[in-house]
Amino acid sequence: MRNILFVLWIFGVSLPVRAQILNSPDQNMTLAFALDKQGTPVYTLNYKDKEVIKSSKLGFEIVLSKLGVLDLTRNFTVISITTDSEDSVWNPVWGEEKEIRNHYNEMLVKLSNADRFMNIRFRLFDDGLGFRYEFPKQEKLYDFIVKEEITEFNLAGDHNAFWIPGDYETNEYVYLTTKISEIAVNRERAITRIKTQVPIDGAVVQTPFMMKSDDGLYINIHEAALVDYPAMHLSVDINDWKLCSHLVPDVWGGKGDIYTPAKTPWRTIIVSDDARHILASKLILNLNEPCRFEDVSWIKPIKYIGVWWEMFVGKGTWNYTDDTHIKLSVTDYSKLKPNTTHSANTANVKRYIDFAAKHGFEQVLVEGWNIGWEDWGGKVRTDLFDFVTPYPDFNVKELQQYAADKGVKVMMHHETGASVANYERRLDDAFRFMKEHGYNAVKTGYVGWIRPKGEHHDGQWMVNHYIHVANTAAKYKIMVNSHEAVRPTGLHRTYPNWLAQESARGTEFEAMAGLPPEHTTILPFTRLMGGPMDYTPGILQTIFSYHSPKKTKQAGTTLVKQLAYYVTIYSPLQMAADLPETYERFTDVFQFIKDVAVDWDHTYILEAEPGDYITISRKAKGKNEWFIGGITDENARMANITFDYLPVGKQYIATIYEDSKTAHWKTNPMSYQVRKVLVTHKSNLKQYLAPGGGVAISIKEVSDKTEIKGLKRL
């Protein structure tokens, strides 16, 4: 039903005047839109009669090529306001749910500003609001540059916030938890000055930006469907608790090149008084466009191991030789002296393939297989990798055959060094090389300063690049796992071959600057709101050497918490990141990693509090198997795990992987036990989690009565 309202707009003195109201389907959320007396579009958002967003401005400053700056924040008039609604379900190619309901009420506001036109489309769901700007085809707005998008999020209080500082290049920060008013003074503390960080000045935070109000509202601000537009950061007014969109500039300082007809990404505000509903929200996915591909039969979730962690722990190197000054298609590697530490050699990769085949992993990631790593990391070099030339000790064809014989695939690695124009030039050749050699998935990397010079990881040009890669990969039926790319905004609905991204601190930071125990209790409320993360969990040897046997490092988790990550950190692409030899030493707990699914029918968020704990249960896709992960921050806790989602009247074997009573992430991280119990839909488990610890549970149907002999019923 299409309900068109033509509203006679009356300008008043208070703000907002003659607001147009839209309610969510369940009536809990209320959006109001109005023009204020300056003709500025403003909106408010309420949840169960609590203010979420106070009157906040919407608009732009733009630059027109001959006319200069044009103010699109005032002097608007309303042409029309129409409402619409949607209630449908769709099935993702893979995901946390096999079916997703898309249920919202919509308000489309058509505005004019003299002879220029701008629409604002609001979609109000039960769990939040999405809105975007649309510029219809029009004579007086053909192409323009965004000088600044003025989208305000005027908050109702000095909420607790979970945030990382603004940075156009990276999201690889530890999250801080402070009041909004304390963001500026804590900014320096957030910066660890690793090489890839280029924090920007001022009180600016990145999205997804998570908050909790004193009266118990959970609020998450992010964006959906970031396409052909720069990523949005948020400038923070620490006194008025007002956020404003802060777009990533291009090399000339512009904030987006727009040609009409055009639309911005959706600005999203997810709200609930129950933190679990934030994690369960599908609002961002629903605001993305449906899958672009007709044939998706080639897209499959992947569990994999990799020639990767051994380089971090000092057992090997990416580079093949200690020689440098390498030139592509000039340097003859066969004449260089090998360094004997090169990990991606044929024999070693075969060892990984054997291990993957033995334990049921689909793929083996191999980093450092291709020439160029010797000179990696400079600011200047552009022609560093060609993505098609293996090191002399990496026999592509031999490994292709070997892997195929074992039913395993090798996962490609394309580290671009952020020399993106070089990558684009070589992209077709690189993908053709992959297809010719049996690869169907690639991990991409963007470490360093973007070239074309002056562009940023999160700018419009790069945003388009990542999508270009996903799109081009799809032509070759290749799946993509991007690292150091702009954080996700639900585009995996549209491009489901873009399986996962990094775009946050993952396991590699256990070996570098470190990860505090609370890190992964915040990630699902922030970074993961946009899409799956290739976190690469599974470090069972949580105390390890780092680059040299003398220097040891330690993960910020217990061993068991690493298992829980396979459930709490959702991804259709999950790595078992530790060394094969480690897993051979821990066959009991390794069994959980082998068993755990990577695609799901249903997800049940059992407990959640950002920064403190998360407990999630998921049903494996197409199987009567459930997997539970629970984690806590630096504090021990008793998790309350329910099973009421299990089919009624059946009993199941639950294998519980738990921290021992003496376990502690810092002092005794690898102390664990494994026990089996029987559970039904009525069961209830009070489960101890050690400080920095977790729990992992696999639940299987009883196939044979002898299995349950001696098992206690929960």
Added chain:
Amino acid sequence: MRNILFVLWIFGVSLPVRAQILNSPDQNMTLAFALDKQGTPVYTLNYKDKEVIKSSKLGFEIVLSKLGVLDLTRNFTVISITTDSEDSVWNPVWGEEKEIRNHYNEMLVKLSNADRFMNIRFRLFDDGLGFRYEFPKQEKLYDFIVKEEITEFNLAGDHNAFWIPGDYETNEYVYLTTKISEIAVNRERAITRIKTQVPIDGAVVQTPFMMKSDDGLYINIHEAALVDYPAMHLSVDINDWKLCSHLVPDVWGGKGDIYTPAKTPWRTIIVSDDARHILASKLILNLNEPCRFEDVSWIKPIKYIGVWWEMFVGKGTWNYTDDTHIKLSVTDYSKLKPNTTHSANTANVKRYIDFAAKHGFEQVLVEGWNIGWEDWGGKVRTDLFDFVTPYPDFNVKELQQYAADKGVKVMMHHETGASVANYERRLDDAFRFMKEHGYNAVKTGYVGWIRPKGEHHDGQWMVNHYIHVANTAAKYKIMVNSHEAVRPTGLHRTYPNWLAQESARGTEFEAMAGLPPEHTTILPFTRLMGGPMDYTPGILQTIFSYHSPKKTKQAGTTLVKQLAYYVTIYSPLQMAADLPETYERFTDVFQFIKDVAVDWDHTYILEAEPGDYITISRKAKGKNEWFIGGITDENARMANITFDYLPVGKQYIATIYEDSKTAHWKTNPMSYQVRKVLVTHKSNLKQYLAPGGGVAISIKEVSDKTEIKGLKRL
């Protein structure tokens, strides 16, 4: 023979001290190299005891990533000086000569600057000097940014110069002829403020830079083998007549990213006391690397017509509709209203194919065949053309078949709008599309502001792009004709599929800002020194309408001069640019365009004076046919045409296409006559050329005695 001299270097007070001398093979040219007392490398160049280059500095200022600016202009010491020589011949795939002699003496100067190393390699030919900098592989110079190259050309006098002003984006200027001392005051006069011009401040000129000294020396400064380096302009010290290299910066102001081992392009100084030797020089080609391709059988010179001039004279349009706001893969052109003026429609292209087949042209260029032209020309849009989607009225498959049946090929057109990253993304698809549809040659275009933003047409990134296109095209056996690219530096030796370039004002300017009659008497001494130009001559209807029948324009030539261009403006790719209906009206003179060769065994520069006149005769490749072109500037003249290169003892029919006695480029341009005479190797022709006029002569063997009946012997 390798003659190695280890020289004990003694620092003196005068400059240069203890110069190391190198002579050209014919002993006419003398290079001296020395270090001055500051340890600065300096050189001088003499020709027949006349000073060409007075003591001039060589060196760099560079930026090292952690150390900052490093001065590589002083404090050098000599490690070694070695000499070498070469005398060989090679055969270009196509060219003005079927065999080219490479004959030079070489001096390699190895220098150190504390613990950093730089070499200078000089090659002295009979017709000039080439030298380049080489940075060997070394520990303390891995990668760096050129802050400025300090290569001086300290001239011996206030020469007459033929020049266009510095501009990082375009070479599309009219040449000015002034004293060097007058360059600054005439700069404004050189600028016509067309949209593509972005002249840079100060007394800066572009290369090839042509000079004539008061005592009759002709000097040309340019560069050879411009690869992975920005193009060189020349800063002019108008008081001291000193030129200094001025490189095109990147977006950060850097003048080249270098990683060792590395070498710069060759800096070239071609010198003679006979202007004809400048035009005959093969020095720049000799300094380029040999052909990179093993199989060159697919590379063929091309004579072509095109759906092109009709758009200039207002008979058609590139765009298909008057609608705008086109979006690739969104806009449905079949729903847009055609404008009825679109030239690249199937029926019209068939008419051109018919004409090409009838008159023996290999190809038909079609511009405006692909979607996107409606919104062309903005600064902002990047995703403007996809290079694979034809307009609804251009039937690719039908035309492929039609052209194939007639033995003709359609020439592809890729206008990028300078959105180069977009082009690179689509390059493989575009070339695959070409191969699938029978195309083997593409005209590329780069009109507009380069995106990646902030890069320049002549900067290092774009220099690499053009080569990338040539290289990628070669993979598909495609020939390239680039417009608006950086001016050539002899790279067509290395990439012979890169047939020709524009990179100067060609025929299109007859329809736009105009071309003075002297323009083409200067071009061969400037722009053409680097390589062939797709000038697109052959406008026989020299007075024509321009975009509307009411407005007429006029070429700066007589009709006959347009014929002469096929010989005086060398290119393996020659267009007959006028309308088919025009050629049908001038079948007598059109015969010359049909007859003239596009590849040559030998070239004879008969007369030449920059800015005044040029007369050239060439022998067709593998045929006993010769073609002569003679042109003059705005003054009438009597050309003195000799035939002593014809085989002795034979007589030939010469068809002379000449200006009538009353012809004049301005007042009576289309008045001509055609006559036939008999010539032998002893013949001599005093030929009248009208103001702004020319002469064209074809010479064929007598095949049948009846042909010569009634012909006068010259």
